[in-house]
Amino acid sequence: MIRFILADLQRLQAGAMIVVLLVAFATALGMAVRIEERALRLGSARAADRFDVVIGAPGSETQLVLSSIFLQPSPLALVSGDVLKQLSEDPRVDHAAPVGFGDSYHGYPIIGTTAEFIEKSGFRIEGEGRNFSALSEAVVGARVPMAVGDEFSPQHGLAGQAAEEHHEMSYRITGRMEPSATPWDRAILVPIEGVWHVHGLGLGPGEEGYHDGHDQHHEHDDHDHDEEHDHDDEHGEHHIEAGHLGPPWPSDMPGVPAILVKPRTIANAYQIRGDYRTETAMAVFPGEVLTRLYATLGDARLVLTAIAIGTQMLAGTAVILVTMAHLSQRRRQIGALRAFGAPRLAVFAVVWSELLIVIGLGVAAGIGLGYAGAKALAILFARQSGMALPVTLEMSDLAFAGMLLAVAALIAVVPAIYAYRQSPAAALRG
Amino acid sequence: MLDLEMENVAVRYPDLPQPALDLPRLLVPAGSSLAVTGPSGAGKSTFINVITGLERPSAGAVRWKGQDIARLSEAARDRWRARNVGLVMQEFHLFPGLDAMENVLLPARFRHPRLPAGFRDRAAHLLAQVGIGTGRRGVETFSRGEMQRVAIARALLARPGVIVADEPTASLDGESGAAVCALLTALAGTEGATLIVVTHDTALSGRLDRRIVLTGGRCTGDSAMEAA
Known part of the structure; x- marks a missing residue:
């Protein structure tokens, strides 16, 4: 049959x-x-795994997580620089890193952060490369098609919207991160101070990568940075110490779109989340936001x-x-x-x-x-x-x-x- | 070898005012051969359906060797037909994709989970008898005459007591038709089976012991009566 x-x-x-x-x-x-x-x-879940607490300005929790962890381009309100400073000095915090966006290079988002963040968040630098240690240095993710030693000038605007280049600033790639299977593989990480500098947030002359006349650029640029960049501080006048990168932060800090926090213990994480749910800050557990x-x-x-x-x-x-x-x-x-x-x-x-x-x-x-x-x-x-x-x-x-x-x-x-x-x-x- | 006795058999359909078949009495002795002729719509197919148990008559008895198959359930009639009837049809109903041997064995395969011993040899023997040298050819490649010969071999596989053929030569050319006529009558004789053939082929009906004519479902001519 x-x-x-x-x-x-x-x-x-x-x-x-x-x-x-x-x-x-x-x-x-x-x-x-x-x-x-x-x-x-x-x-x-895997991509968010390495980030315990995210702090940003009050608003959409989902947007904060999508932008700061999944690097989705969207304008975020800024949280005061004082919050970053406080967190950096908080004994319950292992490390706290700012995440600043605004520019990109050929569709790859440029993220301003700290060298400490790269070291402590589980990202590893491949082979001979090294972490950035100067304002004009950058580390690229595994999927960014640039090699150590390449130089580039950031393009104004978020990934996908970028137009003209910021000729006043250029970066040299010093390291390449190993693949992490996260959106950070497509990121170009630079010192947050570089991002502040590009957008005229008080870096003095003499710093490596600094081009004289950036203040003038800031005043006459056709693009209104105050409107277009999340990290432009409304008050504008901040002074970052030349030659110094990362914490300890000065007292007069520009605002940042988001802060990624690694608490020392789980209890600390809950305390920090509670402490930073205020009128001016919003702390979230990415895991909780993802569950929603x-x-x-x-x-x-x-x-x-x-x-x-x-x-x-x-x-x-x-x-x-x-x-x-x-x-x-x-x-x-x-x-x-x-x-x-x-x-x-x-x-x-x-x-x-x-x-x-x-x-x-x-x-x-x-x-x-x-x-x-x-x-x-x-x-x-x-x-x-x-x-x-x-x-x-x-x-x-x-x-x-x-x-x-x-x-x-x-x-x-x-x-x-x-x-x-x-x-x-x-x-x-x- | 089976004898057939039909008594007061009537087949009625709801949409027809007259019975499609109305036979008060018909006897076919075991081992004899009978030709059934008549015009289209005379009830010949209904006659075949009734005597093979494919259809239950509205009234009357259809006894094969004393067993009234009109009283059997559908499943029992299926079983009885598989055991006792070898059917040869005008359109052969061979199954493409299977070779001649598998076509001959197919009815047995539907009845037996494992083919009984000797069936394969018998199939090969029957195929040889009907002139099909190799049973391994796909039936799609056969001529119509060859197909009908395979169908005859299939009908004889289970050593049926009765062979029923429905217009077996109608779709064949003269030469093939004559060969099939000769085969049917010769093999029915060899196998000792009663042979009932519905046909318009006078050459074929002339070879059989008896001829009846159906008209409007009734028997309007019977060579046995005329001879008497």
Whole structure:
């Protein structure tokens, strides 16, 4: 009987192929939604793992986390420089690093921070390279296509919006970070003082990388930095010590968009979060914010899953229609089988198993297609954001495929019963 | 070898005012051969359906060797047909993708999870008897005459007590038709099976022991009665 079924499928390969494709695409859609959503959760959780507390100005917690940890370009209100100074001197804090944005280079965001942040946040410098130690030095992420020794001038504006270059400042790359599978792989890290300097926030002449006349530039620039840059302080007049990078910070500090804090203990983390939830500052645990974001993602997944189920139902209906149309063409064949003495149950089994084999092939192809699609999306996403999405096929996915197959087995009963109930005499009449 | 006794058999359909088949009495002795002729719509296919158990008559008894198959359930009729009837049809109903040997063995495969011993040898023997040298050729490559010969071999596989053929030569050319006629009658004789053939082919009906004519579902001519 198996030989008969296989011969039958071979004879009907065009129709079978259509059913396989229909089922494969419907399965792939559902599978890709599952895999991608899980990968996004895992990937974002891993990317946020090294950051315990983020402090910014009061506003959207999600935006603060997306901008400071996932380096999504968007304007953030500034938190006072005094907060950074206080945190740096707080005994409960292992280290606190500012994160300043505003410029980019060929689509790669330039992040102003401290050398200490690179050392203590788990980023490692590759081979011969080293951390930045001067205002005009930079360290690049693993996906930034620049080499140690290259020089560049930052472009004004966030990644994707950058236009003209800040010719008054140039950086030389001193080190390259090992891949971290996070958006920081696409970042160019420079001293925060460099970012302040580029935007005219009080660095005196004589510092390396400093070009005379930047104040004039600040006054006559066509672009209104006060409006466009998150880190421009409204009061404008700050004086960063020339030749000195990182903490201890001076008392008259410019504001920063965000501060990444590493508390010494978990208890300290909770205390800091409590202490810095004030009218002028907002402290968040990225993990908590992500959990809320996942809930939103979950809603999105629900919508996508509903779409996938809708597609699967449409595919299921199409499969039944194709099968029923095909069965009416096979009426005489089924009648002949019965006439030769094939039991009704055998006819049922032939129709049911043929359909199940075809659907099974479709589901199997759909698993592969969904996985490949999710993988391709993850590669594209990683190329754009730097964040690696761990695409994996898990037992739950196979259980999902098994469930689809079980539903298919039930659906396949419909045409099988139709064939079972057919009178052989009527079937032979055609 | 089976004898057939039909008594007060009537087949009625809801959309027809007259019965499609109305046979008060028909006896076909075991081992004999019968040709059924008649115009289109005379009830010949219904006659075949009723005597093979494919269709249950609205009334009457269809006894094969005393067993009234009209009283059997559908599943029991399927079993009875598989054991006792060898069917040869106008359109052969061979299954593409399977070779001649597998086509001959197919009905047995549907009945037996494991093919009974000797079936394969018998299939090869029957194929040789009908002139198909190798059973390993795909049936798609066969001529119509060859296909009908494979169908005859398939009908004989289970050593049926009765061979029922429905227009077995209608779709064949004269030469192939004559060969199939000769094969059917000769093999039915060799196998000791009762042979009932619905046909318009006078050459074929002339070879059989008896001829009846159906018109409007009734028997309007019977060579046995005329001879008497």
